[in-house]
Amino acid sequence: MLLFLSALGVSGGPDSMALCVLTAGWKTTGLNSVGTDSSGFIDGLLAIIVDHGLRAESKEEANVVRNRVSEMGIRCEITNCDWPSGKPKQGQLQEAAREKRYQVFHDVCAKHQIRVLFIAHHADDQICQGGTEEWVEDPTNQSPLFTRNRIRMALNHLPSSGFKYELQRAISECRKTRAYVDQVCHSLIHHAVVINHHGYAVIDLQILCPLKIEDICMMKFLSSVLQFVSQRQRQIRGSALKLLMDYIRAFPCKNSVTAAGCYLCPDPGSRGSRVLVCCSVDFASPLKMESFETHSFRQQEYCVTNELEKIIEDAKSYANRMVLDASNVHFLDVNPESVLDEAKRLNIISESTYSSILVLQKQETDRFRSKVGVISDPASKQKPEISTTFGKSLQPGQCCYFMDRFILTWKLNDKMDRDIVSDLVDYDIDFSEEAQKFSCSSCVVHHDNVLEVRYMIESDWLYLAELSKYPLSRNLTEYEVISANGNTQMIEKTAPYLNYASVSAKKALVLLKSIPVAARRSLPVLINQQRNLICIPCVKFRNCPCLMVHVEFKPKIPFGGGHSSFI
Secondary structure (H helix, E strand, O other), X not given: OOOOOEEEEEOOOHHHHHHHHHHHHHHHOOOOOOOEOOOOOEOOEEEEEEEOOOOOXXXXXXXXXXXXXXXXXXXXXXXXXXXXXXXXXXXXXXXXXXXXXXXXXXXXXXHXXXXXXXXXXXXXXXXXXXOOOOOOOOHHHHOOXXXXXXXXXXXXXXXXXXXXXXXXXXXHHHHHHHHHHHHHHHHHHHHOEEEOOOOOEEXXXXXXXXXXXXXXXXXXXXXHHHHHHHOOOOOOOHHHHHHHHHHHHOXXXXXXXXXXXXXXXXXXXXXXXXXXXXXOOOOOXXXXXXXXXXXXXXHHHHOOOHHHHHHHHHHHHHHHHOOOOHHHOOOOOOOHHHHHHHHHHXXXXXXXXXXXXXXXXXXXXXXXXXXXXXXXXXXXXXXXXOOOOOOEEEOOOOEEEEOOOEEEEEEEOOOOOHHHHHXXXXXXXXXXXXXXXXXXXXXXXXXXXXXXXXXOOHXXXXXXXXXXXXXXXXXXXXXXXXXXXXXXXXXXXOOHHHHHHHHHHHHHHHHHOOOOHHHHOOOEEEEOXXXXXXXXXXXXXXXXXXXXXXXXXOOOOOOOOOOOOOO
C-alpha cells in the first residue's frame, strides 16, 4: 500500500503548476530530501486532479495535466465529480465547482490518510511565464459571465503601465493590515477566550474591554470565535456583526443575543464579566452527520508526522518575526468603502489608477443592480430550516461526524468493562456473571440495534433526575420514569439494568451541573428507535454497562478559519 504524507490540489493552471515545481524541488533537495519509489515518483507526494465534468473537453484536459505533472516525478490521481442533483446553474457554477473540488480533496486525503494538502493562488502568471512550464487554461476563466473574469480582463486592457505596480502596492498595504489584525486576533484568542471541550467558548470581558481594541481587530476576533463554535463556513458580516460589536462592548454583559448560529449570554456566576458563546440549536443548520471508517480516525489521531510539525513550527517562527506596529499600518481605522480614498491620499496609488478602479467599480455595481430587478432567487423565498430533535441513524462500530463538531462512535461489548465495575463497587450492585447475563437479556440495547444521534433536549436531564431517584423507592413494585421523549413509562423495580442506569444517572448529573444549560442543547445524545434515551456520552451516562461510546469535540473549521480534517 502506498503511503502519502502530502497532497497537492492541481488544476493545471499557472498557480498549481508553479506549486508542483516548488514542491517537487522542496521534497527532493536539501538535508531532508526524500527519494523516489519503484515507479520513479517522489515518495509521499500525491497530486489530486479534479475533473468537474462541466465541459466536454474537461476529461482530455485532466489527462494532459496528469501527464505534465507525472513528468515532474509526482504521482497523480484524477477524480471525476458526480452531480446527482444535476449540474449547477450558470450563476452558481464557480462556487458550486469550488465546493465540489474541496469535497473531493477532503475525500481523497481521508482515503489515503494524508495529513497536509497544498493549494496555490497567484497574483499573476509570472512564475510560469518566466520559466519553461506549460499550463492548461480553463476556458471559463475567460468567460465574461463571472465578475472575477470581467475585472481581470478589464485590468489587462488598461493603458497605464504603472497601474499594476500601484495596485500591487495597495494590495501589499492591505495585506500588512490583515497581518496586523491577525496578530492582534491571535493574541486575544490566547488571552481573552477559553474553549471548553464540550464545544462552547467563554470570553473574558474583564480582559477584553480595557484593551481598547480597534474595531477591525475586534470584528475579526468575534467572527473567529463564532465561526469556530457554530462551524459555519462563512464568517459573520454586516448588520449582525455590528449588533455583536455593540453587545460585546457593553460591560457588564446583561442580556442575551443570537447571531451567526450562536447564542451569547452572561456566563452563569460571572455577574456579566464573562460571555458564554454556544452553538444555537434553534437557528443551526438541519442535523448533519457524516459517516466514515473507524480505523482511519484512530490512525489519523496518532499519526502526527515530523514533517507536519516542522511546517507548523516554521510558520509560527515566521509569524513571530513579523511583529507589526500599529503606527506602520495604514488602513486600521478606515472603512472598507474608503480604502481607495486613503490609498490615494497616502500616494500609494495615483489619480489615474484611482479613477480607473472607480470606473470598474461603477460598471460592476450597475451590472449587479440591473440583475437584482430581473433575477429572482427561489431559494431566498424559502423559510430557513429549523433543526429538529429527530435523530440520524448510527450503526454499531461506525464513526460519524456530528454537525462538523463532534466525532462519535459506539459498540456493544459482551461483558461489562472492568473500569465500570471498579468505578461502581460502592453502589451495592450485583456484578456476578449470572447477574450480568440476566441484565443483558433484559437490556434496552442489543447488538442488532441502530441507534440515532440528536441534540440534547430539556427532557433528557429531567429524565436523569427522575432515574437517579430509583434506589430510594424500595417499597415500590413499579417505578415511574418520565422518558426523554416526554412520555411516562413504568419500569419494573426488578429490571436489572435499572440499577446500573440509576447510578449512571447520578454520576452524570454531577457532571451536567458544570455545563451551562445553554451549552447543553448542542451536545449529542444517543436514542433508540423508540425515541428513548440510551446515552449522553459527554457526561458519561448510559443505560447499559456493556455499551461503549466515544465522543470527542473535533471541529472541522479551526479557530481562526481554514479547514481541518480528523477523518
